[in-house]
Amino acid sequence: MPSLIDLRRRIRSVRNTQQVTKAMKMVSAAKLRRAQDRVLAARPYAAMYRELRARVAAAVAGDERLASHPLLVSRPEQRILLVFLTADRGLAGAFNTNLIRAAQTFIQQHADQQVELVTIGRKGRDFFRKRKAPIVAEYTGFSQRFQYADAAAVARFLIERYERAETDAVYLLYNEFKSLISARLTVTRILPVEPAQTVRPPDYIFEQPAIELLAGLLPRYVEIAVYQALLESVAAEHAARMTAMDQATKNAGEMIARLTLFMNRVRQASITKEIIEVVSGAEALE
Secondary structure, eight states: OOOHHHHHHHHHHHHHHHHHHHHHHHHHHHHHHHHHHHHHHHHHHHHHHHHHHHHHHHHTTTOGGGGGOTTTOOOOOSEEEEEEEOOSSOOSTTHHHHHHHHHHHHHHHTTTSEEEEEEESHHHHHHHHHTTOOEEEEEOOTTTOOOHHHHHHHHHHHHHHHHTTSOSEEEEEEEEEEETTEEEEEEEEEESOOOOOOSSOOOOOOSSOHHHHHHHHHHHHHHHHHHHHHHHHHHHHHHHHHHHHHHHHHHHHHHHHHHHHHHHHHHHHHHHHHHHHHHHHHHHHO
């Protein structure tokens, strides 16, 4: 049976851990609020941009030059590039584990093709680097702070590889933020850009040829897709860490209660034993 000193030390250690997890929960809550605001502000813009691209593409649907655009050329998917978004840190529940498992499943499903990785986040990079996976590019630090220019740099790298025919398709794998306790694993193809499916082309008048306008919109479309994925992933990460730290704080409180109860029982048993020894000694003296 552990001594009272050992139990007090353990309770003190658990209480210190509880203070740390509580502080981390508060920090994640503050970061989640900002990340959630950015996600909600970016979603309407991304949706409007997709609609604009679709309308412009519909206006030039009969143009033969449309099929020859490098970002619209579709090739057999023999070389696939998977852009894989994880966190830079742990302590976020199953956030990183689910993403890594989904990436492994994706690779297994495309075992007949050559799958290369672009890792965003240390956790995914470290996992696949240890397993000697083909990583063509890696980015870190986006979980803490990133701007649109960072997403644009990643998108330009993906576009250059696709235009040089070094890859036949580019997929994004990330956690889409749904709510505080819910995130959805999302796999979406961003290259080649899928042609717009519009029944009737819009009656617009363009100041410049629509084909030139579309050529300028397509790279920005890829940039926005990467930027939106980063926003969703960061918000989902902070939500997962906040939930995990909240649960850890509750578990620490329950452990402190159990240890305190056990310590009181040990102390009561020790006091009872001492009383019995005193009474027995007094009776022996009589």
